[in-house]
Amino acid sequence: MKNPYRPILTTIQEITIENEAQDLKTFRLGFCDADEGNGFDYQCGQFAELTVFRVGECPIGIASSPMDEGILEFTVKRYPDGQVTNALHNCAVGDRIGVRGPLGNWFPLERMEGKNVLIVGGGFAFTTLRSTIRYILHEANRKRFANLVVLYGARNPGELLYKDELKAWQGRDDIEAHITVDKADDESWTGHEGFVPAVLEQVAPSPKDAIALVCGPPIMLKYTLPVLEKLGFGPTEIITSLEMRMKCGIGLCGRCNIGGKYVCIDGPVFTYEQLQALPAEM
Amino acid sequence: MPTNKLYEGVSDWLQSAVETLSAAGMTVIAPTQGEPGVVNLTRVTSAEAIAERYDNTLLPLKGQFFPITETLLEFERCEDGDVEIQTEPLPAPDEVIVLGCRPCDAAAMGTMDKVFQWDYDDVRYRARRDRATLVAFACTTPSPECFCTSVGGSPHGDEGSDVLVFGLGGDDSGGRVLLKVNTDKGRQFIDRLGDRVRPASEGVQPPSPPELARRFDTDAVKAWLDEGFDSDFWQQMALSCLGCGACSFLCPTCHCFDIVDEATWNRGQRRRNWDCCSFSLFTLHASGHNPRPEQFSRCRQRIMHKFKYFPERFGRIACVGCGRCIRACAAGRSLAEVLTEVDARQKG
Numbered sequence: 167m168k169n170p171y172r173p174i175l176t177t178i179q180e181i182t183i184e185n186e187a188q189d190l191k192t193f194r195l196g197f198c199d200a201d202e203g204n205g206f207d208y209q210c211g212q213f214a215e216l217t218v219f220r221v222g223e224c225p226i227g228i229a230s231s232p233m234d235e236g237i238l239e240f241t242v243k244r245y246p247d248g249q250v251t252n253a254l255h256n257c258a259v260g261d262r263i264g265v266r267g268p269l270g271n272w273f274p275l276e277r278m279e280g281k282n283v284l285i286v287g288g289g290f291a292f293t294t295l296r297s298t299i300r301y302i303l304h305e306a307n308r309k310r311f312a313n314l315v316v317l318y319g320a321r322n323p324g325e326l327l328y329k330d331e332l333k334a335w336q337g338r339d340d341i342e343a344h345i346t347v348d349k350a351d352d353e354s355w356t357g358h359e360g361f362v363p364a365v366l367e368q369v370a371p372s373p374k375d376a377i378a379l380v381c382g383p384p385i386m387l388k389y390t391l392p393v394l395e396k397l398g399f400g401p402t403e404i405i406t407s408l409e410m411r412m413k414c415g416i417g418l419c420g421r422c423n424i425g426g427k428y429v430c431i432d433g434p435v436f437t438y439e440q441l442q443a444l445p446a447e448m
Numbered sequence: 449m450p451t452n453k454l455y456e457g458v459s460d461w462l463q464s465a466v467e468t469l470s471a472a473g474m475t476v477i478a479p480t481q482g483e484p485g486v487v488n489l490t491r492v493t494s495a496e497a498i499a500e501r502y503d504n505t506l507l508p509l510k511g512q513f514f515p516i517t518e519t520l521l522e523f524e525r526c527e528d529g530d531v532e533i534q535t536e537p538l539p540a541p542d543e544v545i546v547l548g549c550r551p552c553d554a555a556a557m558g559t560m561d562k563v564f565q566w567d568y569d570d571v572r573y574r575a576r577r578d579r580a581t582l583v584a585f586a587c588t589t590p591s592p593e594c595f596c597t598s599v600g601g602s603p604h605g606d607e608g609s610d611v612l613v614f615g616l617g618g619d620d621s622g623g624r625v626l627l628k629v630n631t632d633k634g635r636q637f638i639d640r641l642g643d644r645v646r647p648a649s650e651g652v653q654p655p656s657p658p659e660l661a662r663r664f665d666t667d668a669v670k671a672w673l674d675e676g677f678d679s680d681f682w683q684q685m686a687l688s689c690l691g692c693g694a695c696s697f698l699c700p701t702c703h704c705f706d707i708v709d710e711a712t713w714n715r716g717q718r719r720r721n722w723d724c725c726s727f728s729l730f731t732l733h734a735s736g737h738n739p740r741p742e743q744f745s746r747c748r749q750r751i752m753h754k755f756k757y758f759p760e761r762f763g764r765i766a767c768v769g770c771g772r773c774i775r776a777c778a779a780g781r782s783l784a785e786v787l788t789e790v791d792a793r794q795k796g
Contacts, residue, residue: 169535170568171520171707171718198530219523219531220711222718224734248734262531384737411733413707416568419723420704421730423749424739426757431567445677447739447749 170416173217173264174202176238178257186324189244190290191255192229194237195263206265208232209272210298211407211435215415216240216254217264224250225412227434228268229293231300233307238265241293241327269415270434273298273379273405282313284371284399286390288362288382292318292327294407295381299341300331308340315371319346319362319386323355344369363389366397373398380406384448391438401439408434408441408448424448454648455638457613459623463495464644465547472640475542477512479505479549489546498548503591504770508700509553510560512546513576516697517721520707524715544580545637552596552768554584554608556700562762563703581633584609590660593771595784597660601768604657610634614654626654663784664791666755666765672794673756677748681793685786686744688779693724695773695783696750701766704730725749751786 176195184190197203208214208228215223230239244255257263275298283302287295295318302311316335320326326345335343346358346365358365362382371378378399380390387406394404410422410429422429425444427436436444469476470493478492479499487502489512521535557577564573587594587603596602606612611634614626627645629635638645696702706723709716723730726746732738740746758766767783774782 169521169571171720172533172535175531175533219525220709220716222709223707243735245734245736247736251734260529262525262529264531264533409733410739411731413705417566418563418568418570418703418705419707420563420725420753421706421723423753423757425752426760447745 171266171414173215173223173266174206175199176263176265178259178261178263181257181259184241184327184329186322189255190241190325190327191244192239192241192327193254193257193263194230194239195265196236197238198262203236203238206238206268208268210275210301211272211294212268212270213294213412213415213434214240214265214267214269215412216242216250217266218250218253218257219262219264221253222250223264223266223413224248225269225410225415225430227294227297227407229296231297231304233301233304241290241296243290266415269412270430271432273407273435274377275301278377279310280312280375282372282374282376283311283315284376284378285314285316285318286362286366286378286380286382286394287316287318288386288390289320289325290327291381291383291407291409295379296328296331298379299335303335303338303341312375313342314340315342315344315369317344317346317362317366317369319348319358319365319382321348323347323350323352323357361389362386363393366390366393370397373400373403376403378404380404394438401442402437404438406436406438406441408436410434453629454652454654455627455629455645456648456652457625457627457641457645461625461627461641461644462498462547465545465641466492466495466498468640468642469545473543475544476547477544478547489549492547503587503589503594504550504553504772506698506772508556508698508770508772509546509549509582510556510700510703512544512580513557513573514560514564514703514705514722517719518572520718520720522715522717523711526714541576541579544576545583546580547583548585548613549582549609550587550770551584551603551605551607551609551612552594552601552770553700554582555596555601555605556768556770557582557608559701559758559762559764559766559768560703562764566762581611581637582609583611583613583634583637586612586614586654586657588615588658590658591771591775593774593782593784594660594769595663595771596769598663598784598787599666599765599767599769602657603660604654606630611637626652628654664788666787668791668794669755669787670759672790673752676790676793677752681790682744682748685789686747688781689726689743689747690779691726691728691743691746692778693726694776694778695781696724696726697722698772698776700768700770700772701754725753751783751790755787 175198180194182192413419417431564570754766
């Protein structure tokens with residue numbers, strides 16, 4: 167029996183500073199033991215517990231796509247009070263990081279097959295959505311899905327994640343990418359300006375044969391979910407992902423309960439319908 | 449041999465049990481008095497150390513299987529920057545006989561088993577459980593804080609124990625006891641005692657359990673909780689809660705834990721420690737966001753978890769009515785009173 171608390175050892179291969187504030191970094195990890203790496207079979211929307219040895223673990227969504235062979239990426243926000251996120255940000259290429267996972271459920275990609283896909287993201291909650299977009303855009307998968315519309319917003323142009331990819335998406339004809347910023351402090355900005363819910367109303371994607379994946383800060387979700395409903399998306403066609411201070415990640419430690427649900431094993435992915443049945447403790 | 453069979457133990461059965469089992473290499477755990485008035489389960493090698501009169505142990509039985517702190521793995525950072533992780537092999541736990549837990553604590557293990565053996569089988573927990581035999585001593589005088597009968601238990605409850613021992617009481621009993629075998633493990637225990645026990649004579653029955661009035665109805669409690677999340681009741685009931693966590697630490701069914709690294713410069717341990725949902729840090733995110741920001745929301749969580757969420761998931765409530773949380777509360781709060789009030793609200 168495998169010890170479920172034992173992390174897999176990885177080495178940091180690359181660190182990308184994502185934003186101007188420099189508090190968002192993407193870590194590309196390589197497995198120290200190829201066999202363990204092969205056993206790390208993940209889906210879009212899952213998370214893992216990242217270990218900085220001597221400091222501890224914290225749960226982070228997987229930002230790379232299962233189609234990115236041999237690549238495992240996590241984008242981590244550094245918080246002043248976050249012990250592990252601070253320690254991660256102090257790590258350098260070559261450092262050893264523990265990874266425990268993959269954990270949790272995932273976006274229902276099978277149910278999304280043949281359908282139009284709307285992806286709405288805000289801030290740094292965009293990471294597992296990026297995983298999903300990369301997955302859908304992969305040449306082996308793209309035909310299995312109909313239209314792909316992406317709406318992604320950040321505070322200002324400097325705070326957008328994955329800037330090279332955003333640029334590349336806008337040059338493709340198999341993805342409709344709308345990028346918005348709360349405030350365009352940069353005169354060269356050519357994308358949308360305004361909050362995600364307002365831009366969503368302008369773009370007004372059709373709910374017909376469509377599923378919407380939505381991730382963002384609570385305030386964005388609060389105003390975005392009603393817009394999706396107004397557009398005609400049903401509560402089972404709106405899917406989101408929750409964050410919680412998960413320690414064990416395997417349904418034991420009792421920390422991530424919202425009502426009777428454990429975010430770590432019943433989630434982190436929930437439909438809007440499931441969300442509405444939970445107490446307001448998110 | 450059928451279980452539920454009754455045996456009679458002669459007056460020195462307990463002394464004999466401790467000696468025989470210890471000699472056979474088993475670890476005997478029994479209630480002993482440390483500081484005046486404080487009884488806890490500790491290892492004994494002689495029956496003289498075993499406390500005779502006690503309501504219950506201060507710390508719950510769960511700690512024998514889910515220790516207050518334990519090492520999950522050890523790690524060491526080598527000079528070349530590599531990290532070595534050691535998790536195996538887990539040492540096989542000793543064969544343990546718990547001689548003298550209370551029926552409520554034995555019943556509580558059913559709740560713990562649900563948590564630690566449902567999806568991920570917790571190998572440490574299971575190894576300890578598999579190697580342990582629980583011999584419960586039936587309660588003769590429940591304390592004023594006890595409320596097992598309100599949550600489906602009894603001072604003479606069978607659940608969870610391998611053997612249940614009844615003192616025969618009275619001056620003429622001469623220290624004799626009745627032992628009721630509940631499981632195969634219990635039968636093996638009886639077999640080891642040799643001639644210190646013998647099948648009870650025909651017609652011998654255990655004494656009746658002491659009276660302990662039911663104070664509330666858990667179905668009514670659940671029905672109220674189903675609709676009561678947003679009630680202003682929670683703010684009122686939580687006003688006196690200090691958030692100290694004593695109730696959870698002493699609770700035989702509370703199982704929430706934290707995972708922390710403890711390390712010196714280049715080596716350390718990852719440990720699992722008991723934790724408590726009453727603490728404000730319990731759900732605090734690194735961002736500063738806290739899904740349960742106020743004490744009342746944490747008090748509500750503790751009751752909701754025990755009497756609504758846990759039964760919905762596992763089919764049983766997560767409380768055995770041992771009364772420890774009431775005895776320990778520095779603010780004089782009583783879970784039984786809260787639940788009696790909830791019951792009354794439901795019945796209107």
